[in-house]
Amino acid sequence: MNSPQPSIATRLTRLLGIEHPIVLPGMTYVAVPRLVGAVSRAGGLGILASGGLSTQECAQAIADIRAITDKPFAVGCSLALPGARECVSVALDAQVPVLNISMGKGDWVIERAHAYGGKVIATVSNEKHARAAIDSGVDGLIVTGHEAAAHGGKVTSMVLLPAVRDLCDLPIIAAGGVADGRGLVAALALGADAVAMGTRFATSLESPLHADTKQLVVSKAAEATIYSKNFDTYPCRVMDTAGGRKYTARPLSPPVALTRSVQAALEIDRPLMDLARDAMAQGPAQAVRTAYFGAATLAMRKAMYEANHDEGVQLIGQSQGLVHDVVSVDEIMARTVAQAREALAQLQRGFV
Ligand SMILES: Cc1cc2nc3c(=O)[nH]c(=O)nc-3n(C[C@H](O)[C@H](O)[C@H](O)COP(=O)(O)O)c2cc1C
Incomplete structure (x- = not known):
């Protein structure tokens, strides 16, 4: 199922000039240039995780992504972490198309990004933080529900997405619990404009996870x-x-x-x-x-x-239960869009 799929246009695809409403979220040590570039090249939005990168490494990573694709991509920064502000500055100097910020006030990022036409998306996991981000003037939100790998909120995506949708008209990217086209359609129905799939893309061929760790995800x-x-x-x-x-x-x-x-x-x-x-x-x-x-x-x-799971700890979402194989980013993208289109068609046909 590797044929190019017609796109599903949303507010987010129009805002960022991307083909599919599918995002690779920032994942430290996972969302590396090869994976980010693959997702953006396939028509989604790849977000580079800058956590753990020095400013030189961040600049190199941006150059590496640009060597893979000329399509839009993002740099993600948790503003409270050491070195994050310097990495954001590198990204702003490089005029990356999209900044994804979390854990801190980003007014200065918004001002500098908007000066060159860049967009800023804030990651939030509750209504209070969503309100603060909306008031700060961001261009969109990643809303992370309880199901998500790592730092999902207390509330599940099923409730959090419509609750945040009621607060604003900004494009929303739903994160947490989505690993296929059915999840994409469900998120769109709940008021989102796109989905971020962390667990699914972390298990792609292009992901730097150890092969045994990927198989462990498949088995869980x-x-x-x-x-x-x-x-x-x-x-x-x-x-x-x-x-x-x-x-x-x-x-x-x-x-x-x-x-x-x-x-x-x-x-x-x-x-x-x-x-x-x-x-x-x-x-x-x-x-x-x-x-x-x-x-x-x-x-x-x-x-x-x-793949040392006796001493190591693997961040992973509940959507691991929906991951049944390790395939390429292109394949994940094509399947997700095809399945979403099928689910939309089924909803229109109705159920007998
Ligand atoms: C392997 C892995 C590593 C992650 N690392 C981070 C991280 O460093 N910081 C962070 O805020 N979120 C991290 N996340 C969470 C993602 O950004 C995203 O919110 C989440 O994966 C969405 O839920 P899903 O896994 O159900 O798709 C990670 C997720 C995975 C699967």
Whole structure:
């Protein structure tokens, strides 16, 4: 099923000039240039995860995506993380078509992006944060429901999407629980203009996940996830594995979190003093959170890259229960659009 599909046009496809209302969300260590470029080249919107990248690496990643495709793509930044602001600046200097921001006020990003015609999309997981983002003047929202991998909200997409739709007329990208064309049509019916599929694209051929980890995703049922604050202090959904259970059984003590975050910084070759200065600049509470995030990256890398699921922790969504094979981005895109068109046609035919 690899033939080009006629597009499904929405407010989001028109706003960004993309063909399909399908997005690769920012996923640290997963949404790398090869995967981002593949999704954008196939007519969706790939979002580069800039977390963990130095400014030089961020600039190189943007160049790498542009070498793959001249179609629109985005750079994603969690503004509260060390180095994020510098990466956003690199992206703005490079005039990337779309910025995706989360965890912080982004007025300055909006101002600079709009000056060259760029668009800014904020990721939110509850109504309060959606209101703040709308008031700040963003061009669109990613609304992340409870089903999602990582930091989905308390409320499921089924309720959160129409609730946020009632707040604004902005294009909405639904994230959490969507892995195929049926989910796309359901999200459109709930008021979204596109879907972001993290778990599905993380299991594509172009994803950097270890082949055994991809097969593990395929083998897991929808309910085999854990939603816990003990991973990185924010409620976070991870795969139910030995490593996932061990890590989320109780909160890490601050000294262990600090030791592991230092270890993580050394592993990814980041200057410790720079990280510490950036973290402290956000205040003591955020500095502690940063240590927990740093500790979590060690566990994430073990699961993702080494398929070590006894010590590692794999971020994954409930939609893993809908992933039955490892195929290319082009194939996922073609299947999703074809299935969505079929579901729309079925709705129009009615049910007897
Ligand atoms: C392997 C993987 C890694 C992820 N990493 C991050 C991350 O670093 N930061 C983040 O905010 N969200 C992360 N996410 C969540 C996605 O951005 C997105 O919200 C989510 O995947 C949507 O739900 P779905 O998995 O049901 O498609 C990750 C998701 C996956 C599957």
